[in-house]
Structures are given as C-alpha cells and as structure tokens.
Amino acid sequence: MSSRIPAITLHNGGKMPMVGLGTYKSRDDEIRQALNVALECGYRHIDTATVYENEVEIGDVLHEWLSSGRIAREELFVVTKLPMTGNRYKDVGRFLQDSLDKLRLSYVDLYLIHSPVGMKEHSKGEFDLDTNHEEIYKAMEEQVDAGKAKAIGLSNFNSKQIEKILKVCRIKPANLQVEVHVYHQQKDLRELCRGFDISICAYCPLGAPYMAKGSDECPILLQHPLVTSMAKRLGRTPAQVLLRFLIQNNMPVIPRSTNQKRLKENFKVFDFELCAEDMASLEALDRKGAGRIVDFKSLFEGIENHPEWPFNIPF
C-alpha cells in the first residue's frame, strides 16, 4: 500500500507520505475511530505529539493493525514531538521513550522539537528562559544513534534558529513542520530549507477553520470565493483544492479531521492536478506574515517575551 502513496524522500532515505493524519485536539474514542477510518482509506502518515494527549489511543489502534498483520511497520510513517516542557538536553530521551511506550512502537519515523520555546516541567506554564537549542538538538541526535528515531527535525523554528542548529549539528534536521497554507505560504522559509535539503511539512493546511477569524477582506480560507469557485469548476471540494496546492508545491500536508467523509475527501487528492494558471491565482492569495493563524500567544500567555519565541522576525 505505502508504495502507492506519493511521498517525499527525506535526506535519511525515509519516505514521508504526502498526506498524513493531523491529530491535534483528537482524543479518546474520536481518535480511535478516526485513525481506523484513516488507515482503511490508505493513510500511512500520522502526526501526533506529547501535548495532544492521544498517543495511547493511537498506539492501541496501531498495535491492532500491526499485530493482526493488516499493516507492516515499514509502511507507516509516525511522527511525534518533544513538548516545550521537555526542551532540555537531559529530558529528551525520557520524553521520547514515554511517547514510544504510549505508541507501543520501538521507534518513530520522525521526532520533532515541537517549539523553540522551553517551559519548566510541572510548573503550570512557567517559561524556561535558559532554552539551549544546541544542547537539545545534541540529545535529539542521540535518539537517532539509539535507533529510537529514524529522523529528527524541528517545528516552529525560524530561519535564524534553523541556521544556528545547522552550524553545530552532526545529523541534519530532515524536516521542518510549520504553518503553511494559501494565506501563509512561507516562501522565504521554504527557499531557505530547500537550500539545506530540509523538507517542509505543512500544518494547518486548510487554514485551521476552527481557529481562524474570517473577515470581509480575508474570509475563512475554505470559504474564499476563488477557492470555492475553483473547486466547483474542477468538481472537487475547497479542501481538496487547498491540499492539492501544497502537494504540488512538494509539501506533505497533515489535515486533521475526525469526520469519516472528510477524512476520505482529504485523502482523495492524487487523482487530479491544478493547472499552472490555478496555481498562480492561489499563489496570489498569500498574505505573508499577516496570514499566520498560529502564533501561540493565545495558548501561552506571555510567550512572545521568551528569548526564543520565533515569530519576531519576518521568517
């Protein structure tokens, strides 16, 4: 099955399928059901994180599929992330092992530092102002050495933070997971990563409709007239058009859904293509920095004062 899903090849040779299942906010029975449907549809790339608090449920479902022989471990591409509360050299191994235990796996295909910002553990939101990326990254590399992560990477890091890691790393980041959608196309960051052979995975590929604040000037992305009219003309849905745009820009996407119909819809994006003209008109909707939805300020009060908050430079 996996060989039939288009994928990008990471610099370690790993194949990251172009469509993965996003799982933020998907919990309990909802994620169990969604993951079963997704695996039946053909999804093989799963994106989770310690902070999503769903690794146990994901692990249970994967175990059922793996132990019954319905799927082989090599077909899956499982991604999880080091939480902000684990952003210290000494904590990385313990957090990854905890994720592996919950996921019931001996390795993940990709382990990401979820955020460049560190938080103290058990502190109810107190920031750790001593976050040291070089040290954390060294511990990430040790996870590859130990066979617990096939590849390692970053999430929400800006250009300067990436360049700093590249100066000291022994094992290059294989992937950067950042917010990318039609309103926030991240062209400069993509260009930088291309130069270093760091692939990009697009989070919030549908423009996070549950979070975005639509306005007359800037409607919710899924409802933008250009997107809806293009979808209608092509006999597709707005979500399929938005995902296809990113895929044709060579970025794996991880749309989240727990709805059976939408899970299927989001995976059915390999049987059509956007023409150059449609690609150009979607490209013109880029709002650059103004199109960013996730800056973590509403989730973590005062995060913009952390020395490593990434969004205080253009990219």
Ligand SMILES: NC(=O)c1ccc[n+]([C@@H]2O[C@H](COP(=O)([O-])OP(=O)(O)OC[C@H]3O[C@@H](n4cnc5c(N)ncnc54)[C@H](OP(=O)(O)O)[C@@H]3O)[C@@H](O)[C@H]2O)c1
């Ligand atoms: N690294 C990070 O810091 C970070 C940050 C944010 C997200 N992520 C990852 O990226 C994933 C995706 O981002 P996201 O969940 O924030 O946003 P998203 O995928 O852009 O949007 C998800 C929302 O869109 C709805 N939806 C899904 N498919 C749809 C369709 N075909 N038509 C209409 N609505 C649809 C979903 O509702 P239904 O469930 O009702 O379909 C859900 O409310 C996350 O789940 C997570 O795995 C990572």
